[in-house]
Amino acid sequence: MAKDNTTESLLRQCADAGMRRTAALEACLRVLVEAPQPVTLQDIPKSPAFKVNADPATIYRLIQRLEERRIVRRIGFHSRAAHYCLRQQHHHDYLVCRDCGTVEVLDIACPVAHLEKQISTESGFADIDHELEFYGRCAACQ
Amino acid sequence: MAKDNTTESLLRQCADAGMRRTAALEACLRVLVEAPQPVTLQDIPKSPAFKVNADPATIYRLIQRLEERRIVRRIGFHSRAAHYCLRQQHHHDYLVCRDCGTVEVLDIACPVAHLEKQISTESGFADIDHELEFYGRCAACQ
DNA sequence: TTAGATGCAAACGATTTGCGCGGAA
DNA sequence: TTCCGCGCAAATCGTTTGCATCTAA
Numbered sequence: 001m002a003k004d005n006t007t008e009s010l011l012r013q014c015a016d017a018g019m020r021r022t023a024a025l026e027a028c029l030r031v032l033v034e035a036p037q038p039v040t041l042q043d044i045p046k047s048p049a050f051k052v053n054a055d056p057a058t059i060y061r062l063i064q065r066l067e068e069r070r071i072v073r074r075i076g077f078h079s080r081a082a083h084y085c086l087r088q089q090h091h092h093d094y095l096v097c098r099d100c101g102t103v104e105v106l107d108i109a110c111p112v113a114h115l116e117k118q119i120s121t122e123s124g125f126a127d128i129d130h131e132l133e134f135y136g137r138c139a140a141c142q
Numbered sequence: 143m144a145k146d147n148t149t150e151s152l153l154r155q156c157a158d159a160g161m162r163r164t165a166a167l168e169a170c171l172r173v174l175v176e177a178p179q180p181v182t183l184q185d186i187p188k189s190p191a192f193k194v195n196a197d198p199a200t201i202y203r204l205i206q207r208l209e210e211r212r213i214v215r216r217i218g219f220h221s222r223a224a225h226y227c228l229r230q231q232h233h234h235d236y237l238v239c240r241d242c243g244t245v246e247v248l249d250i251a252c253p254v255a256h257l258e259k260q261i262s263t264e265s266g267f268a269d270i271d272h273e274l275e276f277y278g279r280c281a282a283c284q
Numbered sequence: 285t286t287a288g289a290t291g292c293a294a295a296c297g298a299t300t301t302g303c304g305c306g307g308a309a
Numbered sequence: 310t311t312c313c314g315c316g317c318a319a320a321t322c323g324t325t326t327g328c329a330t331c332t333a334a
Contacts (some may be wrong), residue, residue, distance in 0.1 A: 108261075136267035200290055
């Protein structure tokens with residue numbers, strides 16, 4: 001498979017936002033498109049979908065630009081490293097094991113999306129989104 | 143003011159959980175009791191409520207033990223440093239500015255507490271709690 | 285007396301930044 | 310041709326750990 005449509009459309013979106021079309025950018029986007037769950041900066045070059053060489057600093061700066069342009073979303077979890085996923089994908093909430101760090105994507109209707117507008121009005125904050133994670137001990141760690 | 147009841151009761155709780163009653167522990171607890179919002183490890187010794195000298199490593203290990211005993215809760219936000227607050231205090235959700243990092247405590251009934259049991263049943267995870275933050279741009283940063 | 289706490293200093297891991305070269309537009 | 314993006318290397322920052330000493334119980 002060369003470039004699937006999704007990666008291609010993201011690349012166009014990046015170009016429209018003033019980013020140059022480089023091999024590293026394309027590789028990062030492809031990893032994000034194929035990732036079943038949020039990835040860390042170190043995960044990215046390890047993915048088989050990442051077919052070029054790139055310096056960690058380059059990946060860092062790319063993701064930073066993608067985040068500024070609101071193409072990717074940063075997620076905290078509780079690990080030392082930040083995780084990232086595409087905003088274009090459907091919003092998810094997560095279930096994380098506090099012992100082993102396993103992340104599961106929750107398949108529930110997000111229960112708080114409707115609060116954003118209300119909070120925005122009451123607080124004066126703009127561009128509100130949210131992050132919701134459940135933490136517990138997974139079956140294997142109990 | 144010497145030792146308010148809250149700090150004193152936490153100290154007892156710690157003793158019951160096998161921790162020794164030390165000056166550093168008491169100072170940490172007092173800072174947490176008085177903090178209007180979650181604090182970082184570096185914030186703790188800067189607080190006027192922290193009246194002794196203590197090494198960062200000591201504070202780190204104290205908070206770690208308090209977290210293991212589930213006396214304090216860790217919160218991610220998106221800053222580099224983790225934040226901590228007392229679990230005994232009423233659970234809160236937060237509104238954070240993505241530009242300046244300001245944290246506001248949200249005064250809303252938490253909309254997801256009731257989901258924890260359901261998620262626990264469906265996933266096999268135990269001891270579930272959650273973290274919910276809204277991110278936006280505060281009035282000053284717009 | 286003695287297991288748990290502390291201080292000091294060094295190790296770590298994940299970014300984060302400065303700089304000069306190279307390639308997309 | 311220009312300016313953005315890249316690799317390389319060094320600097321930061323927030324922990325995290327090893328070890329010898331101290332002290333609450």
